[in-house]
Structures are given as structure tokens and as C-alpha cells.
Amino acid sequence: MKTVTESFGSMVFDDRVMKSVLSAEVYRSLKKTIDEGAPLDASVANAVAQAMKDWAVSKGATHYTHWFQPLTGITAEKHDSFISPSPDGSVIMEFSGKELLKGEPDASSFPSGGLRATFEARGYTAWDPTSYAFIKGKTLCIPTAFCSYGGHALDKKTPLLRSMEALNKQALRVLKLFGNDTVKRVVSSVGPEQEYFLITKEMYDARPDLRFCGRTLFGAKAPKGQEMDDHYFGAIKPRVAAYMEELNDELWKLGILAKTEHNEVAPAQHELAPIYTTTNVATDHNQLTMEIMQKVASKHGLVCLLHEKPFAGVNGSGKHNNWSISTDEGQNLLSPGETPYENAQFLLFLCAVIKAVDDYQDLLRISVATAGNDHRLGANEAPPAVISIFLGDELNAVLEAIENDAPYEGTKKTQMKLGVDVLPKFNRDTTDRNRTSPFAFTGNKFEFRMLGSSNSIACANIMLNAAVAESLKIYADRLEGAEDFETKLHEMIKKTIKDHKRIIFNGNGYDDAWIKEATEVRGLLNYRTTADCMPHLLDKKNADMLTAQKVFTIAELQSRCDIMLENYCKSVTIEANTMIDMAKTQIAPAVERFTADIAKNAAAKKALDASVACAYETGLVKKLSALTDTIVAKVDELQGAVAALGDAKDIIAESAMIRDSVLPKMSELRTACDEAETITAKSYWPFPTYADILFSVR
Numbered sequence: 001m002k003t004v005t006e007s008f009g010s011m012v013f014d015d016r017v018m019k020s021v022l023s024a025e026v027y028r029s030l031k032k033t034i035d036e037g038a039p040l041d042a043s044v045a046n047a048v049a050q051a052m053k054d055w056a057v058s059k060g061a062t063h064y065t066h067w068f069q070p071l072t073g074i075t076a077e078k079h080d081s082f083i084s085p086s087p088d089g090s091v092i093m094e095f096s097g098k099e100l101l102k103g104e105p106d107a108s109s110f111p112s113g114g115l116r117a118t119f120e121a122r123g124y125t126a127w128d129p130t131s132y133a134f135i136k137g138k139t140l141c142i143p144t145a146f147c148s149y150g151g152h153a154l155d156k157k158t159p160l161l162r163s164m165e166a167l168n169k170q171a172l173r174v175l176k177l178f179g180n181d182t183v184k185r186v187v188s189s190v191g192p193e194q195e196y197f198l199i200t201k202e203m204y205d206a207r208p209d210l211r212f213c214g215r216t217l218f219g220a221k222a223p224k225g226q227e228m229d230d231h232y233f234g235a236i237k238p239r240v241a242a243y244m245e246e247l248n249d250e251l252w253k254l255g256i257l258a259k260t261e262h263n264e265v266a267p268a269q270h271e272l273a274p275i276y277t278t279t280n281v282a283t284d285h286n287q288l289t290m291e292i293m294q295k296v297a298s299k300h301g302l303v304c305l306l307h308e309k310p311f312a313g314v315n316g317s318g319k320h321n322n323w324s325i326s327t328d329e330g331q332n333l334l335s336p337g338e339t340p341y342e343n344a345q346f347l348l349f350l351c352a353v354i355k356a357v358d359d360y361q362d363l364l365r366i367s368v369a370t371a372g373n374d375h376r377l378g379a380n381e382a383p384p385a386v387i388s389i390f391l392g393d394e395l396n397a398v399l400e401a402i403e404n405d406a407p408y409e410g411t412k413k414t415q416m417k418l419g420v421d422v423l424p425k426f427n428r429d430t431t432d433r434n435r436t437s438p439f440a441f442t443g444n445k446f447e448f449r450m451l452g453s454s455n456s457i458a459c460a461n462i463m464l465n466a467a468v469a470e471s472l473k474i475y476a477d478r479l480e481g482a483e484d485f486e487t488k489l490h491e492m493i494k495k496t497i498k499d500h501k502r503i504i505f506n507g508n509g510y511d512d513a514w515i516k517e518a519t520e521v522r523g524l525l526n527y528r529t530t531a532d533c534m535p536h537l538l539d540k541k542n543a544d545m546l547t548a549q550k551v552f553t554i555a556e557l558q559s560r561c562d563i564m565l566e567n568y569c570k571s572v573t574i575e576a577n578t579m580i581d582m583a584k585t586q587i588a589p590a591v592e593r594f595t596a597d598i599a600k601n602a603a604a605k606k607a608l609d610a611s612v613a614c615a616y617e618t619g620l621v622k623k624l625s626a627l628t629d630t631i632v633a634k635v636d637e638l639q640g641a642v643a644a645l646g647d648a649k650d651i652i653a654e655s656a657m658i659r660d661s662v663l664p665k666m667s668e669l670r671t672a673c674d675e676a677e678t679i680t681a682k683s684y685w686p687f688p689t690y691a692d693i694l695f696s697v698r
């Protein structure tokens with residue numbers, strides 16, 4: 001048995017391996033490419049490819065693939081073996097720099113939203129040397145970006161890398177103004193906490209809704225749910241512990257910093273959190289984590305559900321995106337400093353985030369919008385669809401003092417007036433952990449809590465990085481031209497607080513009164529569904545910012561809006577069709593069988609003794625017959641709503657029909673079926689119930 005330190009990263013072509021297998025010269029130029037984005041020349045690429053292949057073959061790899069993240073939200077790979085024929089009939093294992101740098105998957109089936117006409121199907125993948133290559137199974141996986149021949153991004157990695165670059169550029173400008181000339185790079189880092197459900201394979205196989213949609217479309221509440229709060233942080237069952245152990249081993253081999261594991265609030269729900277790392281790598285790692293979670297589950301006779309809302313009535317699963325920005329010198333720019341001077345810089349970065357979140361509430365909402373996550377946002381366990389920022393009492397008091405030119409009543413009583421030298425020293429806020437805020441400051445990072453469990457974290461971080469880069473750009477423009485830096489700085493911080501304080505909310509985000517205040521008094525946005533928010537991706541304000549920051553082109557934005565709406569429509573349509581099928585071929589016949597047997601019993605009883613009332617049977621048969629009629633009628637209505645989608649004039653209209661007619665009809669059908677479930681004998685019910693599924697792993 002290898003120890004953790006021995007096996008950690010054993011399947012990764014990381015810095016340790018590079019140092020040991022590359023010549024000093026090749027290593028140096030590769031490092032320059034990784035750290036500073038310098039172009040890589042062909043001879044270096046060849047040397048790296050050769051070394052990578054030798055290393056991979058020594059680990060048992062036979063194939064390589066460019067591993068990329070198309071807009072389907074999952075990762076894609078096409079394997080090629082290393083073999084190359086020799087004249088004597090044997091083969092050698094080969095891999096060239098050209099193959100490492102660029103690939104040409106036949107990409108016609110990946111969504112492009114019209115960016116790549118199918119007749120010119122080819123896109124290409126380009127090596128992203130900032131994320132290490134790794135071995136999965138017998139395949140060397142090379143993280144790549146995926147673009148069309150016209151240069152348009154067809155993936156999630158390309159805009160993510162662009163957004164990191166935008167943030168780097170603007171943050172460096174600001175740091176320079178604070179006299180920081182030695183910093184070379186600013187990067188954003190993320191630690192995504194991943195929630196998931198584990199159920200047994202038998203339960204999963206028996207439910208078409210789980211198999212086709214990843215969530216249950218029917219199911220009456222189990223007698224026991226999460227009300228006892230006995231699952232959260234509870235003792236981990238041996239079968240789950242065995243799963244987690246193998247999962248950790250697999251993740252560690254891939255250099256993924258799996259750190260924390262625990263049971264979550266709902267029965268059968270768990271969480272895994274890694275140690276944070278660079279956003280780009282964290283994104284790759286999170287995609288891999290989700291894939292391996294599912295793979296390892298199947299080895300244990302389990303299924304890992306990553307859907308945002310697999311079960312009604314208990315918590316859904318999210319992903320908390322812990323985000324910070326730091327310099328290559330190790331300074332966290334969201335960490336309150338030791339000196340007033342450092343604190344002024346901290347306050348400016350804090351203000352940049354506050355302004356960004358307020359100005360681009362819609363983009364943040366859009367970045368987490370999927371049919372699955374719509375069930376979660378606004379339900380009472382997740383943050384609401386309204387975005388606000390939690391800062392905590394101390395920081396809030398500091399901002400209020402600045403806004404009002406009032407003395408700050410913190411650790412030191414200091415007049416909050418002009419400039420840097422009088423901004424106070426204040427400590428990290430350790431007091432409050434507001435769990436209801438969609439966007440909470442947690443001492444030295446922000447926790448964006450609206451992401452769905454199955455979302456790629458790329459989208460949220462693209463928007464976050466881009467919006468903060470935009471705030472920083474505005475600040476840098478103003479400060480660079482300022483006559484008196486300190487006066488201007490103070491003025492700007494004050495103005496940001498005044499202009500954007502409406503986005504700061506330290507209370508309970510689940511409270512209905514808050515939603516009312518947020519929307520009616522503060523004018524914050526409340527886009528409840530994907531259909532509501534997605535078209536705003538193209539609003540002038542948003543398109544201007546994203547193109548100015550060079551994160552997206554207009555054509556890319558249009559294509560993404562179309563693809564996301566298409567995904568929304570397709571997923572809900574699949575759900576509707578699955579419901580129709582289950583209701584018609586499983587639920588209605590089961591209820592009918594039960595009704596017939598009850599009626600038969602009543603007839604048999606009456607035949608024995610005509611005077612028995614058979615009140616139980618009569619009442620039940622009446623109720624069941626009425627419910628069957630309702631079910632059949634609701635199926636018809638839902639079928640009609642789905643058929644009408646064919647008349648939609650475009651994808652925006654179709655998504656509105658999904659929201660306004662298909663989803664409500666689905667909900668009506670479900671209500672009738674769930675009611676039938678509660679009065680039909682269990683032995684007749686055609687698939688496992690919530691009670692069976694949620695407590696299936698023992």
C-alpha cells in the first residue's frame with residue numbers, strides 16, 4: 001500500500017515530473033509558458049511531448065486525448081493510441097509536439113449555437129499548459145481549449161482563461177498605483193464545495209425518471225425527511241465511508257486536493273470540498289471530481305446523483321464557489337491587511353467586488369441558470385434568485401463609517417476621513433456565518449452559493465472575474481489620472497458604497513420579507529427562471545462589458561444564449577416526456593389494478609352478505625377513480641403543452657412556453673400522481689418510493 005504522500009499526484013505530469021524528465025533548458029521554457037503565457041517553440045513542444053509520452057507509457061497508458069469542455073457542460077475526449085507502424089511489422093509508441101499542441105476532433109455534434117455551420121464541422125483543440133496533463137484509465141489526458149476555425153470559443157475554458165487574463169491586467173494596474181511594482185501576476189482562486197446524493201443502483205435502475213433525467217419527477221413525501229437534522233455532519237455509514245475512501249484515493253492520484261467530506265442536511269446527501277487552487281485548475285478538477293464520483297459509485301453498487309434537485313421536499317444540491325484573488329507573491333487581495341495602507345488597498349478590492357456584483361447581478365444569475373438549478377434557487381434551502389452580498393457586522397460598520405464620514409467604532413476609534421493613512425486597522429470578521437446569503441464574505445474570500453451541483457464552475461467564475469475586472473478598470477482609469485491619489489481613492493470608495501449599498505444585505509435571505517424589500521424597495525433583480533434571465537446575456541450593458549474585457553465576442557454571446565436556452569428546453573421536454581410515459585404506462589395502470597382489486601373485494605363481500613356497507617372500498621374506489629381520471633386528463637394537457645412547443649417562433653419563445661405551460665402542467669400531473677401514491681397499496685406501486693430511495697444506502 002502506498003501512503004497518501006507517495007500516491008498523491010502519481011497520475012499527473014506535474015512540476016515534479018517535468019523537473020525530473022525534461023532537460024533544464026526545456027523545463028525553463030515550458031515553465032515560462034506556464035507562468036507567463038510565453039509562446040512555446042516547436043522543438044520545446046517536441047521534447048515535452050516525447051517526455052510526456054514516455055512517462056505516460058511507463059504508467060501503462062496506451063492512448064492520449066485532448067480533453068476539453070464543450071458547452072454540453074461535461075467533458076469530452078477522443079482517444080488516439082500512441083502506436084505508429086515500423087517497416088518490420090512492429091509498432092513504436094509515438095507522440096509529437098504537433099499532436100500535443102493541437103487536435104482536430106470531429107466536432108460537428110457539439111453545440112455551437114450556429115457558430116460553426118455543420119458543413120465546416122471542424123473545430124480545433126489547443127493545449128492549455130497551465131493545467132497539468134494526467135492519466136485517466138489508460139489514457140493520457142491533455143487539458144485543452146476548444147475553438148472553431150474562425151477562432152470562436154466553443155468551450156468553457158477559453159472564456160475562463162480570458163476572464164482570468166482580464167482580471168490580471170486590471171488588478172496589476174491597481175496594484176501599481178498602490179506602489180506595488182514587483183507583482184507579476186494576479187490570479188483568482190477557487191475552492192468549490194461539491195454536494196451530491198448517493199443511492200443504491202437497484203433504486204436508480206427501477207426509476208425511469210432517475211435514469212433519464214437524474215431527478216425524481218414523482219414521489220410523495222417520505223414519513224421521515226430531514227426534519228430531525230440527524231444527517232448533517234452525522235456519523236458516516238460504512239458503505240458510504242468505503243465509497244469516500246476510494247473516491248479520495250482516485251482524486252489524490254490525479255493531484256486533486258480532496259480535503260473535507262461530510263454528510264449533508266438531506267438523507268443520502270453528502271459533500272466533498274477540495275483545498276482551493278487557481279480557478280482554471282479548480283474548474284478542471286471539479287469536472288474530474290464529478291466524473292470520478294459517478295465512476296467510483298458504480299463500483300460500489302451505488303449511483304451518485306449530481307442533479308440540483310433529485311427529490312422534492314428535501315434539500316437540493318449546490319456548489320459553493322469560494323473565490324479570492326491573490327498575487328504571485330502570495331498576497332490575498334481580499335484579506336484585510338495589517339496596516340491602514342494595506343487596508344485601503346483591501347477596501348478598494350472589496351469595493352470592486354461590491355460594484356461588480358451590483359452592476360452585473362444579472363450575469364451572475366445567468367451564470368448559474370439551468371433547468372435543474374431553477375428548482376433550487378428560491379426554494380427554501382438555497383439562496384434566493386435575488387443576489388445580495390453579506391459582509392458581516394464589522395466590515396459593514398467600516399463601510400457605513402466611511403460613507404457617513406463618521407468615526408469608526410471598531411478596535412481603534414479613528415476618524416474615517418480622507419485617505420489611506422487614516423483608514424483603520426480592523427480584524428477579520430469571525431463572528432457570523434450567514435448561510436442564507438447568495439454571496440457572502442467569509443473573512444478573506446467570497447462564497448458564491450448559487451451554483452448548482454452539476455454546473456461547471458467555469459461560467460460563474462467567468463462572470464465574476466470579468467465583472468470585477470471591469471470595476472478595477474474603472475478605478476484604475478480614474479486613479480491614474482488623479483492629481484491627489486489619496487483624496488481620489490477615498491472619494492471613490494465612498495462613492496461605491498453610496499451607489500451600491502443596496503446590494504449589501506446582512507439579514508436572512510430566505511425570508512419572504514427580504515424578497516419584497518429587495519425587489520420593491522431596493523430595485524434588485526429577481527429572475528426566477530432560466531427563461532427569465534438568459535436573454536439578458538445580450539443586454540447592451542452586459543455585451544459591452546464582456547466584449548470590452550475581451551472575454552466574449554458578440555457572436556459567442558449569442559451562441560451561448562441560444563445553447564443555454566436550448567439546453568433548458570430540451571431538459572424540461574425530456575422530463576415532460578418521461579412523466580407522460582411513467583404516468584401512462586406505470587402509474588395509471590397500477591392505480592387501476594389496485595382500484596379493480598378493491599372493487600372486486602367489495603363485490604365479493606356483498607355476494608356473501610348483501611347488507612355489508614363496504615364503505616372503505618366504496619370511498620377508496622371513488623377517490624382512486626377520480627384520481628385516475630385526473631391523471632389521464634393531466635397527461636393529455638401536458639402532451640398538448642409539449643406538442644405546442646413546435647409552434648414556437650424561436651428559442652426564447654419556446655423557453656417562455658416551457659416556463660408558462662409545460663412546467664406548470666408537469667407540476668399538476670405530479671400532484672395527482674403523488675396523491676394517488678399515498679392511497680395506493682405499496683405492493684401495487686410500480687417503482688420505489690422516496691422512503692425506499694432516500695434510506696436505501698445502509
Ligand code: ADP
Nearest residue numbers: 189190191192273274275276322323324444445
Ligand atoms: P467553510 O467554513 O465555509 O467550510 P473553509 O475554510 O473550510 O470554509 O473553506 C471552504 C472552501 O473554501 C474550501 O474549498 C477552501 O479550500 C476554500 N478556501 C479557503 N480559503 C480560500 C481562499 N483564500 N480562496 C479561495 N478559496 C478558499
Ligand code: MG
Nearest residue numbers: 193271273320
Ligand atoms: Mg459549505
